Structures are given as structure tokens and as C-alpha cells.
Amino acid sequence: MRTSAEGVALMHHFESCRLVAYPDPGSKDGHPWTIGWGHTGREVKKGLVWTQAQADAAFVQDLAATEAGVQRLLKVPLTQGQFDALVSFAYNVGLDENQNGKAEGLGESTLLRKLNAKDYAGAAEQFLRWNKNDGAVMHGLTKRRTAEQGPVPGLHSPGGHRRG
Template sequence: MPAATDLKPSGACRALIREFEGMRLEAYRDSKGIPTIGVGHTKGVRMGDRCSIQQADVWLSQDLEDAVAGVQMLVKAPITQSMFDALVSFTFNLGASHLGESTLLILINKRNYKAAAEQFKRWVYAGKERLTGLERRRAAEAALFLDDGIPS
């Protein structure tokens, strides 16, 4: 079973992120009011900003690298490719700090993978508001997390 540091995001990971983030070439405010552009890119974005599809893809690759680095730093237990992809999507959306302080991570590092998969559904709020889009995303991440089975 590979360590997180040995894994890279698969096409399924990128597809999941693209599906739930969408791609917008003009800045908009996300569910928390944060200026966002491209595929969920927030760094340095101001309302009124515009970008090309090519720039959105560059930012996606850079932001994906940040999410990967967070997962690789925090996950100490062996995980499958699907688990890695689900965690990268989760971290892309919420940031490594949220993964780092989560029961999800604690359970993974204790190798309690089934219980960890149940934790995704707790992360469906933007502020105090429960969002259907986040419910769907977390359900997809939880399903992907268990897609390759449970490591022995």
C-alpha cells in the first residue's frame, strides 16, 4: 500500500474537482463570499477579474499542487489512489488547515478507513448554512474514498 507521498492526483481527481467547482472566466463570489475565478481559484482574485481557459487551467494545476502537498504532509497511514484523490478534492475545496484539524484525518491516520469515510458528510456547511452542492460533493468524495476498497 503506497504512502500519500508516493501518490499523484489521477484524472478522476481532476474530474471531480472540475465537476463541483465548475469553470468561470469572470470573478464571482463563492458560497462564503470569497472572490473566485477559474476552477475554484481564490488567491489574489478581485471582483471584476477575468481570465482565459488556459489561465484557469494553470491556476488549477497550481492550486492542485497546494492541495496535494497538504494531503502528503498530513496523511501518515497508507492509502489507496482513490482515497488520495478524495482527500485532494476535499483539501482543494476546504484547505489543508481544515483537513489537519479534522476527525477525518485522525481516523485515517488510525487506519480506521470506514469510519473516516463517514466523516465527509460532516463537511457540508458554508458558515452555518447547509448546502446541497456540498452534500453532493462530500457524497462523491466519500464514494471515491472507498472505491479501491479498504487497505489491509
């Protein structure tokens, strides 16, 4: 399964594109530094500048990696809207596939555990628990989690649809 055009639009809306690297506005230490459509990595540091083509190419790569990670973690089939919401969430918080027992992203989250148990409503309720950065509630994250949560396109039911 691949993220739909609507899912990409949702992610682009909340990530926006910045061609000059910037510190994470909600973290106490400014890490991680970010550029483009929410790209982070060791190469992203203060002073880094990209072209729009570089930002778009990195987004395509990052999205493909996130989609693959979500598919590895899933044990249940999802509708397109549910998949889009989960990829958007994982793109933002990370996949957390290191199995260290600490929920630092999708992989060890209660959201994923409930989803894989087919508790769609319980999974949907978990989105809003991920609206903080360094312990502080972030208005932008609350808006993003609400959009991902649904009831559509989120995970309330196996038959969820996208907003029109």
C-alpha cells in the same frame, strides 16, 4: 502520489470553471472571491477576468500545492481512489496546517485524525459533516461530499476503487 485523471474529473465536475471572479455563493459576506477552477487568493477580486489558459494553469498549481499538503498530513498509505477523494476534499475546504486547534480544513479535522489512525470507515463518515457554509447546509457540498465519501472512490476501505 498524484491525483488521477478520474480525481481531476471529479474536482472539475464540482468546481466547474468560471473565467470571471465571483463571490462565494454560500458565505454571508461573499468571501472568498473565486475564479477559474475554484482558485482563491488575495489577487481574486470583483472584476477580475481570466482566460481559459490562466484558469488551467492556476488549477495545476493549486492542485500540486494541495497534493503536497495532503502528503504532508498523511501518516498512512492510501489507494489511488482514497487519495483522489482526500485531495478533492482538501482542495475545496483547505489544508488547515496552521495548528491553531480549530478544524478549518483537512489538517485539524476529525476526518484526518481517524484516517491516520487507520479508521477508514470512521474517516468516511466524516465527509458529510463538511457540507455547510456559514452554518447553512449547501446542496452542492452535500453532493460533493457524498461523491468523495464513496464507498468508492472514498475512504471506506483500504482497497477502495473508483466508480466506472
